[in-house]
Amino acid sequence: MQSKILAAFIVLCMLTRLPVFGQEVQLASRILPLPLVLKAGEGHYPLPEKIVIYAKTLEEKHNAEFLQAFLKELGRTATLTSDRKKANISFVIANTKDQHEEGYVLSVEKAGVYITASSGAGLFYGLKSLMQLFPPNDSIMEPLRLPLVAIQDQPEFKWRGAMLDVSRHFFPISFVKKYLDFMATYKLNTFHWHLTEDQGWRIEIKKYPKLTGISAYRAETLIGSQQTYKNKDFKYDGIRYGGYYTQEEIKEVVAYAQARYITIVPEIEMPGHSSAVLAAYPELACKPGDYKVQTRWGIFKEIVCPSEETFQFFENVLTEVAALFPGEYIHIGGDEAPKDMWRESTLVQEIIEREGLKNAEEVQGWFNQRIEKFLHSKGKKLVGWDEILEGGVTPGATVMSWRGEKGGIEAARHGNQVVMTPSSHLYFDHGQNPEPHSAMEPLMICCYLPLKKVYSYNPYSSELTPAQHKFILGVQANLWTEYITTTNKVEYMMFPRMLALAEVAWTPYEKKNYQQFLQRVSHQLPHLDAKAINYRIPEPTGLDSASIKIESDHALIQLNTIVPDGVIRYTLDGKIPNETTHLYTKPFLIPINRQITISAITIAPNGRHSAPVKIVIP
Numbered sequence: 001m002q003s004k005i006l007a008a009f010i011v012l013c014m015l016t017r018l019p020v021f022g023q024e025v026q027l028a029s030r031i032l033p034l035p036l037v038l039k040a041g042e043g044h045y046p047l048p049e050k051i052v053i054y055a056k057t058l059e060e061k062h063n064a065e066f067l068q069a070f071l072k073e074l075g076r077t078a079t080l081t082s083d084r085k086k087a088n089i090s091f092v093i094a095n096t097k098d099q100h101e102e103g104y105v106l107s108v109e110k111a112g113v114y115i116t117a118s119s120g121a122g123l124f125y126g127l128k129s130l131m132q133l134f135p136p137n138d139s140i141m142e143p144l145r146l147p148l149v150a151i152q153d154q155p156e157f158k159w160r161g162a163m164l165d166v167s168r169h170f171f172p173i174s175f176v177k178k179y180l181d182f183m184a185t186y187k188l189n190t191f192h193w194h195l196t197e198d199q200g201w202r203i204e205i206k207k208y209p210k211l212t213g214i215s216a217y218r219a220e221t222l223i224g225s226q227q228t229y230k231n232k233d234f235k236y237d238g239i240r241y242g243g244y245y246t247q248e249e250i251k252e253v254v255a256y257a258q259a260r261y262i263t264i265v266p267e268i269e270m271p272g273h274s275s276a277v278l279a280a281y282p283e284l285a286c287k288p289g290d291y292k293v294q295t296r297w298g299i300f301k302e303i304v305c306p307s308e309e310t311f312q313f314f315e316n317v318l319t320e321v322a323a324l325f326p327g328e329y330i331h332i333g334g335d336e337a338p339k340d341m342w343r344e345s346t347l348v349q350e351i352i353e354r355e356g357l358k359n360a361e362e363v364q365g366w367f368n369q370r371i372e373k374f375l376h377s378k379g380k381k382l383v384g385w386d387e388i389l390e391g392g393v394t395p396g397a398t399v400m401s402w403r404g405e406k407g408g409i410e411a412a413r414h415g416n417q418v419v420m421t422p423s424s425h426l427y428f429d430h431g432q433n434p435e436p437h438s439a440m441e442p443l444m445i446c447c448y449l450p451l452k453k454v455y456s457y458n459p460y461s462s463e464l465t466p467a468q469h470k471f472i473l474g475v476q477a478n479l480w481t482e483y484i485t486t487t488n489k490v491e492y493m494m495f496p497r498m499l500a501l502a503e504v505a506w507t508p509y510e511k512k513n514y515q516q517f518l519q520r521v522s523h524q525l526p527h528l529d530a531k532a533i534n535y536r537i538p539e540p541t542g543l544d545s546a547s548i549k550i551e552s553d554h555a556l557i558q559l560n561t562i563v564p565d566g567v568i569r570y571t572l573d574g575k576i577p578n579e580t581t582h583l584y585t586k587p588f589l590i591p592i593n594r595q596i597t598i599s600a601i602t603i604a605p606n607g608r609h610s611a612p613v614k615i616v617i618p
């Protein structure tokens, strides 16, 4: 922490009186992601019936208006003032150069509430923390009052990302905005919008109307899990599927994101995952063919040819994309591009000879470098999946490491910027149940990625030196949507894991603590309920071999739930618990002279059930 900020912070702590330890733990459980430094004071600041907010500059007013809208939802009126003396809550941008550009100081004092930062983004994050100090609805807090506290906070990582694949399944802009709201609440700042795929192209490009006329629609969609089909006897639903965003809609989403200090990184895939492009513009393939928008999932050999026509096409597309998105990055995909079609192509052979390349893989490197040069001419930087390393990468490219951390480590060693997004820890299309294909879960692609594993992630790989860590730009979770057909299911897959992502991205690794994090999650669940977010109800804890105490011929069963006012129901006969089975009220002993299966569920106050957890003992 820089000295001036520290000094200001110490003064604040003195103003709010001496820290109170129990209160501190309690307050720290209310702010997620966990702030860098939090000091609790003694007492409260009562907010009057009519609240006055100080804001003078455009950025200050912009943030004050968010607070005004928030207070209105709580049934309060708030007005803005440019007279600091009249205010209950003040937003101040102070040009302290040593303040982190996204950092803030939030203090609730006897005399009022103050948020100071060196930027609008910093104020916004201070505001988000302040909002978390309010209850999910004000019915339980009359009169409205805020606990005295001093917070000094800043993010660990610059790129705090979440990706949404809108190509496998399409989501309307109303939901994209809701997704941006989720991100903003938890101080995530980079929305990676996966807009093009084999199964659908989702962005209007004026120069190429067939991208929306043809590429945006598939004839039908595979039914069920692709892995369960044995002899490729695939079954389809026979229903035409698709959609796209107009440029006007994109502009609306960009403005919505900007207002929340979120940068959008659009992804335009090349040269692979381009069946949908070829369905509309088959002349971009290395050989003529009857190309189709794909109707099932996986990796396809239909990729664009590295011809001058293809460069022309992508340069025209990227020109429109660059004009729509003000952020500095454009993602060009680059993953999973089988070279079968390139190896058979005389044009690709000519490129290999002319450019002195070794093989078709290196042609992809050459292709990317040309695209990168073009992006630079538009003032943009290139991001690609870690496959872009394989054909040779320029130092200017940012690498998104998804096949584990290997690509990210290699890239950081080369001095490339890295965004860590290993599928092992950050692919939110993976299941949250040890049995991902359990009948208690909706259909999903595979795997087991529980909250705890997401939380455990450290983007600073131990294989890199501290000097190399500075190339780790940040971290991101990805939501691929082959099997995620509805917005409800997006929410189910995102939550509560997005809360873990938020701390991985914001809070220094050394400050993280899973048990304390669970308390913060517990506090957030009613907030998620208030916004009608379909989060996955966490299972009860305590039914694992580490938690169960065996005492000669008995086992002590002690269950717990982080769901506020949630109840636990259990069975001892292997059946799935429900509202009619045993109610857990206190720890109990069961004899272990024979094998017994204990199953338990949490039932949330809104009646939703968790998946069951079970254990067989002894």
Ligand code: ACM
Residues within 6 Å of the ligand: 335, 336, 385, 402
């Ligand atoms: C990826 O998951 N194919 C980047």
